[in-house]
Amino acid sequence: MRFSLRHVILAAWIALPAALAAAQPVFAAGGTSWIFPNPVSPNGERIYQLYQWITIPAVIVFLGVEIGLLYIIFRFRRRGPDHVGKPVHGNVPLEIAWFMAPTLIVALIATLSFLELQQDFQKPTDAETQMNITVTGTQFTWFYDYPDNGGLRARDTMVVPTDTFVRLTFESTDVIHSWWVPAISGKTDAVPGYQNFSWLKISSSKLSDCGGGSGDHTQTGCKWHGECAELCGVGHFGMQIDVEAMPQSDFQAWVAKQQAASRQPSPKASPSPKGP
Amino acid sequence: MATVAKPAAPVLPAEYDRTFWSPITSWLTTTDHKLIAQMYMFTGFMSFIVAGIFALLMRVQLSVPNNTFIGDHEIYNQLMSAHGTTMIFFFTIPMMTGVMNYFVPLMVGARDIAFPRVNALGYWLIPVSIFIYYAGFFIPNNFASGDPSLANAGWTGYPPLSDLKYNGSVGIDLWCVSITILGLSSIMAAVNFLTTILALRAPGMKLTRLPLFVWASISTSILLLIATPSLAAGLILLLIDREFHTNFFTTAGRPVLFQHLFWFYSHPAVYIMILPGFGVISEVIPVFSRKAIFGYESMVLALFGIVFLSLGVWAHHMFTVGLNIYVETLFMALTMAIAVPTGVKFFNWMGTAWDGAIEFKTPMKFAFGFLATFLIGGITGIYLAAVPVDTQLHQSYYVVAHLHYVLFGGSVFTIFAGLYYWLPKVTGRILNERLGNWNFWTLFVGFNGTFLVMHTLGLDGMPRRIATYARQDWAATNFVITVSAFLIAASVLIFVINVLYSRKRGELAGPDPWDGNSLEWSVSSPPPPYNFERIPEVHSREPWKDMKLAARTAPPATPAPAPAH
Numbered sequence: 001m002r003f004s005l006r007h008v009i010l011a012a013w014i015a016l017p018a019a020l021a022a023a024q025p026v027f028a029a030g031g032t033s034w035i036f037p038n039p040v041s042p043n044g045e046r047i048y049q050l051y052q053w054i055t056i057p058a059v060i061v062f063l064g065v066e067i068g069l070l071y072i073i074f075r076f077r078r079r080g081p082d083h084v085g086k087p088v089h090g091n092v093p094l095e096i097a098w099f100m101a102p103t104l105i106v107a108l109i110a111t112l113s114f115l116e117l118q119q120d121f122q123k124p125t126d127a128e129t130q131m132n133i134t135v136t137g138t139q140f141t142w143f144y145d146y147p148d149n150g151g152l153r154a155r156d157t158m159v160v161p162t163d164t165f166v167r168l169t170f171e172s173t174d175v176i177h178s179w180w181v182p183a184i185s186g187k188t189d190a191v192p193g194y195q196n197f198s199w200l201k202i203s204s205s206k207l208s209d210c211g212g213g214s215g216d217h218t219q220t221g222c223k224w225h226g227e228c229a230e231l232c233g234v235g236h237f238g239m240q241i242d243v244e245a246m247p248q249s250d251f252q253a254w255v256a257k258q259q260a261a262s263r264q265p266s267p268k269a270s271p272s273p274k275g276p
Numbered sequence: 277m278a279t280v281a282k283p284a285a286p287v288l289p290a291e292y293d294r295t296f297w298s299p300i301t302s303w304l305t306t307t308d309h310k311l312i313a314q315m316y317m318f319t320g321f322m323s324f325i326v327a328g329i330f331a332l333l334m335r336v337q338l339s340v341p342n343n344t345f346i347g348d349h350e351i352y353n354q355l356m357s358a359h360g361t362t363m364i365f366f367f368t369i370p371m372m373t374g375v376m377n378y379f380v381p382l383m384v385g386a387r388d389i390a391f392p393r394v395n396a397l398g399y400w401l402i403p404v405s406i407f408i409y410y411a412g413f414f415i416p417n418n419f420a421s422g423d424p425s426l427a428n429a430g431w432t433g434y435p436p437l438s439d440l441k442y443n444g445s446v447g448i449d450l451w452c453v454s455i456t457i458l459g460l461s462s463i464m465a466a467v468n469f470l471t472t473i474l475a476l477r478a479p480g481m482k483l484t485r486l487p488l489f490v491w492a493s494i495s496t497s498i499l500l501l502i503a504t505p506s507l508a509a510g511l512i513l514l515l516i517d518r519e520f521h522t523n524f525f526t527t528a529g530r531p532v533l534f535q536h537l538f539w540f541y542s543h544p545a546v547y548i549m550i551l552p553g554f555g556v557i558s559e560v561i562p563v564f565s566r567k568a569i570f571g572y573e574s575m576v577l578a579l580f581g582i583v584f585l586s587l588g589v590w591a592h593h594m595f596t597v598g599l600n601i602y603v604e605t606l607f608m609a610l611t612m613a614i615a616v617p618t619g620v621k622f623f624n625w626m627g628t629a630w631d632g633a634i635e636f637k638t639p640m641k642f643a644f645g646f647l648a649t650f651l652i653g654g655i656t657g658i659y660l661a662a663v664p665v666d667t668q669l670h671q672s673y674y675v676v677a678h679l680h681y682v683l684f685g686g687s688v689f690t691i692f693a694g695l696y697y698w699l700p701k702v703t704g705r706i707l708n709e710r711l712g713n714w715n716f717w718t719l720f721v722g723f724n725g726t727f728l729v730m731h732t733l734g735l736d737g738m739p740r741r742i743a744t745y746a747r748q749d750w751a752a753t754n755f756v757i758t759v760s761a762f763l764i765a766a767s768v769l770i771f772v773i774n775v776l777y778s779r780k781r782g783e784l785a786g787p788d789p790w791d792g793n794s795l796e797w798s799v800s801s802p803p804p805p806y807n808f809e810r811i812p813e814v815h816s817r818e819p820w821k822d823m824k825l826a827a828r829t830a831p832p833a834t835p836a837p838a839p840a841h
Contacts, residue, residue, distance in 0.1 A: 037736060050665055054665065061655060065651050066648060066651065068626055069644060072629045072630060073644060076565070076634050083566070083633040085565050087567075089571075090574070095624070098619060098623040099616060099620055102616045102620075103613075109658060110612050110662075117604065121601050121664065175434075178596060180671075180737070180739065182735075182736070186596070186666070187596050187670060189596045192531060193527060196597075196598035197598075231434075231437065233353075233442065234349050237349065237743045237744055
């Protein structure tokens with residue numbers, strides 16, 4: 001058989017995914033995986049589970065159709081100038097079947113998604129909330145206000161105690177920003193004019209290995225990283241997010257230290273609860 | 277036997293010849309749908325090259341962490357906005373309009389489009405629109421001195437980022453005006469296609485006998501008519517906000533309202549860009565499988581299912597802005613429902629090729645390339661439709677990968693399929709198969725190399741539209757993407773070489789190089805200005821195949837078609 005371009009490309013096309021799969025440990029060592037970073041908050045965990053549930057039909061459909069395409073490509077070649085296709089114009093039962101099959105699959109996925117939406121995407125009630133943090137996006141930084149801790153305001157790094165249900169309220173002082181730490185949960189937009197809500201609860205058990213490597217160790221706990229996800233201007237890429245979780249005692253110490261620091265220099269330096 | 281004997285050399289009709297090659301004034305004044313269509317396609321393709329160069333510049337910037345290739349992030353934002361705007365508004369939509377402009381009248385057996393002067397105006401608004409958009413390049417920026425002032429808020433231009441208070445760039449104003457004008461052009465084209473198809477069909481060309489490409493044109497036109505005014509409303513209100521200091525979308529107003537108006541157009545726009553491509557595939561696969569289309573009726577129903585559903589899914593671009601979860605559920609369900617008609621079309625294409633006698637000429641290669649890649653875009657679309665998962669994936673590189681699987685896999689592959697299939701009709705010469713083969717495989721490998729691995733970056737938390745990144749562990753993947761992007765560029769270069777080479781030295785096509793079924797193959801290549809000497813009479817969905825059969829069974833006494841006048 002003649003060694004043609006087609007054979008080279010076909011071989012390359014088969015070799016490419018194999019090479020990518022083989023290179024997986026290399027990517028994974030750096031943290032890039034085909035799946036999310038290990039989630040550390042229950043809402044993030046359930047999103048991840050939903051992702052896995054969707055993956056089952058997705059992989060079946062993907063493999064089934066691609067194999068079907070390859071079968072067609074190799075099986076039904078024209079054998080000569082007189083060879084024409086079968087005179088088939090359609091098959092109503094078959095067409096109904098492949099109308100129904102995707103309908104059922106997406107109905108199932110939509111139902112699962114709806115259940116997860118109801119569970120984790122409502123505004124958290126006051127009863128379940130153990131602590132509040134207001135996240136304010138401003139070109140090009142994030143402010144974190146702690147109304148339950150004497151109006152403390154932190155910048156750049158949000159510090160949270162472990163095992164505490166923290167209600168996050170999102171606000172913006174200028175354009176739309178989006179707060180996203182993939183290891184914690186999905187993103188929420190900070191839109192000027194109204195508030196959005198989300199929550200997190202990081203178990204102390206996650207601190208030993210920082211959620212299976214999705215975060216970095218700090219002196220007293222772990223830090224997870226994210227970025228602003230909505231284009232907000234020339235400094236968009238620099239709107240980095242850090243969330244540091246530490247045990248309750250360390251958190252109280254941090255709060256005391258921050259309050260002392262903000263009281264010390266002059267009352268004016270103490271940041272106001274609202275944006276600049 | 278089977279194939280009809282080709283003429284030794286295609287004789288360019290004298291009338292056509294004079295029109296085609298006469299001085300540039302005939303291009304400027306023509307109302308011939310075929311010449312206008314070629315200008316559409318040329319404009320679109322030039323935009324494709326320009327926007328592709330923007331993409332390469334961005335990829336060089338992102339190839340390694342903390343890169344300073346484009347050190348000025350204002351410039352990066354302008355490039356990124358111009359890439360999106362140009363690819364969508366100045367490449368895909370004009371390109372698809374061009375293909376429809378050329379072939380809809382030929383396929384329904386009409387001598388020209390219904391309103392030729394409106395057609396010419398519709399085309400000429402596009403260079404105007406492009407000129408207005410790119411005028412910003414020559415105007416110095418008044419807030420970032422020295423930079424040009426192209427629009428810098430992404431192709432979506434969300435306020436308040438695009439409001440005067442946060443964005444003094446005149447580029448945003450130009451963007452509003454430019455895209456509004458382009459929308460006007462789209463509406464003109466849509467009216468023209470609908471009228472042509474409804475009023476100018478050849479005798480016997482019932483709606484149930486229309487080629488599927490024509491049905492795709494109908495559905496595209498309906499979407500354009502319904503959705504485009506909403507985009508114009510959004511852009512004009514934004515412009516009024518900026519120029520007259522009103523508060524529709526400012527921080528004192530309702531920034532999210534703009535997103536509703538914008539996506540009410542821009543989600544259907546995805547289908548405006550893909551449905552003509554679906555039509556191309558529905559023409560290419562039967563011809564190269566030597567088999568009739570499988571499930572014609574369900575194909576048409578599926579088209580209209582997509583039209584109907586796509587008008588009710590826009591808020592799936594807004595799942596993180598804080599909509600009520602029951603509203604989100606509705607949009608999620610409708611979005612997922614689009615998978616059903618799309619799936620029907622997909623399986624019908626497979627059913628068409630099944631048991632066929634397939635010849636993998638270049639158009640067919642691109643058609644199967646489309647099937648293989650568009651499937652991935654469809655599957656990732658389900659992930660994105662599921663609201664909780666979307667909150668993770670939204671605005672990340674996963675979305676960038678998804679939208680390129682849909683729009684590159686769905687539009688660019690189908691455009692290439694259509695060009696390889698129909699350019700012989702336009703130029704009279706077949707594009708070179710060997711170069712076509714290289715073009716396909718480099719594009720297929722380059723495309724997947726670029727966008728398949730891009731999903732992982734999004735899953736790992738890389739947001740889209742960032743001018744640079746610090747994470748070392750994203751470096752390897754980004755470098756692979758950049759290298760693959762240059763493979764795509766090489767592939768497009770091969771296509772350009774192929775077109776230039778085949779224009780002069782390509783194999784002569786004759787009227788019917790692929791042994792086609794529809795009416796465009798019954799006339800010479802290129803067709804005469806009046807398209808049909810005699811308006812053909814249609815008796816089935818494959819009128820040209822019928823005529824060829826009739827000519828073969830009764831060679832001496834071919835029944836004369838109905839006279840034209």
